Amino acid sequence: MGKELLLKTLRHEQTDNVPFVPFSGVHAGSLKGYTAREVLTDGDKLYESLMEVHKLYTPDGMPIIFDLQIEAEILGCELLWAEDNPPSVMSHPFAGDPKVPCKCKIPKKTDGRIPMVLDVMRRVKESVGDDTALYGLICGPVTLASHIRGSEFFMDIIMYPDYVKELVAFCTEVCNAMTDYYVEAGMDVIALVDPIISQISPKSIEDLFMDQFKAAFDYIRSKGALGCFFVCGDATIQMDVMCRTNPDGISIDENVNINEAKKITDQYNIAIGGNIPLTTTMLFGTQQDNMKYVVDMLDNIDHHNLIVSPGCDMPYNVPMENTIACVQAVKHTDEVREMVKNYEAVDTLGDVELPDYENLDKPFIEVFTLDPVQCAACTYMEKAAMLAREEFGDAVDIAVYKYCIKEDIARTQKMGVQHLPSIYINGQLVWSSIIPSRQEIVDEVKKYL
Known part of the structure; x- marks a missing residue:
């Protein structure tokens, strides 16, 4: 039973x-x-x-x-x-x-x-x-x-x-x-x-x-x-x-x-x-x-x-x-x-184009999540990134990606993201599975302004 x-x-x-x-x-x-x-x-x-x-x-x-x-x-x-x-x-x-x-x-x-x-x-x-x-x-x-x-x-x-x-x-x-x-x-x-x-x-x-x-x-x-x-x-x-x-x-x-x-x-x-x-x-x-x-x-x-x-x-x-x-x-x-002994998986995700991180007009914060609606840790990682919006307004760009959307999965894999949730700034990993405080994210963004 x-x-x-x-x-x-x-x-x-x-x-x-x-x-x-x-x-x-x-x-x-x-x-x-x-x-x-x-x-x-x-x-x-x-x-x-x-x-x-x-x-x-x-x-x-x-x-x-x-x-x-x-x-x-x-x-x-x-x-x-x-x-x-x-x-x-x-x-x-x-x-x-x-x-x-x-x-x-x-x-x-x-x-x-x-x-x-x-x-x-x-x-x-x-x-x-x-x-x-x-x-x-x-x-x-x-x-x-x-x-x-x-x-x-x-x-x-x-x-x-x-x-x-x-x-x-x-x-x-x-x-x-x-x-x-x-x-x-x-x-x-x-x-x-x-x-x-x-x-x-x-x-x-x-x-x-x-x-x-x-x-x-x-x-x-x-x-x-x-x-x-x-x-x-x-x-x-x-x-x-x-x-x-x-x-x-x-x-x-x-x-x-x-x-x-x-x-x-x-x-x-x-x-x-x-x-x-x-x-x-x-x-x-x-x-x-x-x-x-x-x-x-x-x-x-x-x-x-x-x-x-x-x-x-x-x-x-x-x-x-x-x-x-x-x-x-x-x-x-x-x-x-x-x-399934002879089965080989077929890639159905497609490809995505990454930003030109070397020539951005302003700091670009990217939040890679499982799903900020369903995953509590992802929710708080997204909220931490949005604190930068409160502090700097339109002086920063922010994008949130969800590992439940095909294009976002492809982006996550192409970026080589190892752990979710994570925050990248201008294409560089800054926080991996650790949620930053308001002061930490403000201090980090200032380095890119």
Whole structure:
């Protein structure tokens, strides 16, 4: 049974097969013709979409909802909604006001969209919970703190560490409350989804956040569930410190080499999940591309403590047949290996022309992102670049590229961008997976004026 296979993997037991978990998110809505907003706000449409995910993809585990803004919305953040993405945070209640919310603000079962989510969790549990492990995804404490505080949070880490620890401690209490609600509703796995972690130095994580994460994962286990740590972006240098927070599993995206990362997670006996590329393979690739990626992964990595999954929340428009191709590659690896043994991928991205960086009229800031709407780390990287617009106005040019648009993928690859998100100025890499403060970006731009 798929559920037992996944739970055994997260308990680090030996298994005969590797589990597959599609992080279907808003993609689930696309299977039934519903928009992202509909599937994230209407319980009946969400339930119907999840049943379609279960029918088509026969997952060993599946998330109920992939939306890191549920808690932030309750705590006062305004959201910008999209038709094909989860909402993004547009305002931060404590921007310019370094305070910590009072404990009375911790979300209750009756707040915001929580009642809808809990109802769907119970319905899905009753329908497929015997054969499929169900994930409850919670906005991690550091990302939630950045939603509350805004881009100033990254300077706070350097200037006001005691304040940051207090704010993240509050956010951990929010995570624990959500854990209570989700476990009570039948979730088998609780995942703290904290994409911002990839933008913070390992030393800062250890000094400021380690105790809170360890407490959160201990709390999840005390409730009888298993705990996973989700990160996006290039978290290569953060892998060791993430392992030391003691989760049962870690999930990474395509920015991290899963073979190298697994060497670290194996040292701590932690399961690792990932990392089928979301756009180049799942969104824009062929069925053969998806089959070959998964087969190659399985052929080059130890299967113990391994979960195959997309690198993060699947794009809305991923073709159904591409996900099914991944399922087949996991469940029927030998047959699929034979099918794709002579397959060679064809470049469908095309070419782009790069600017003449040596002869620009003014500084040109380029932000290379996965997707600033869907990826929290990318959102804050884009906002950091826009601080230069506030400071210098039309004296600078700014462009934002998304790794979910073919032309932008081609540009990213031609520029040789290694890690997302990153900021380039006049064609030169300045910040890679580290979000600059306002002062840092102002000082850097001045060098080019």
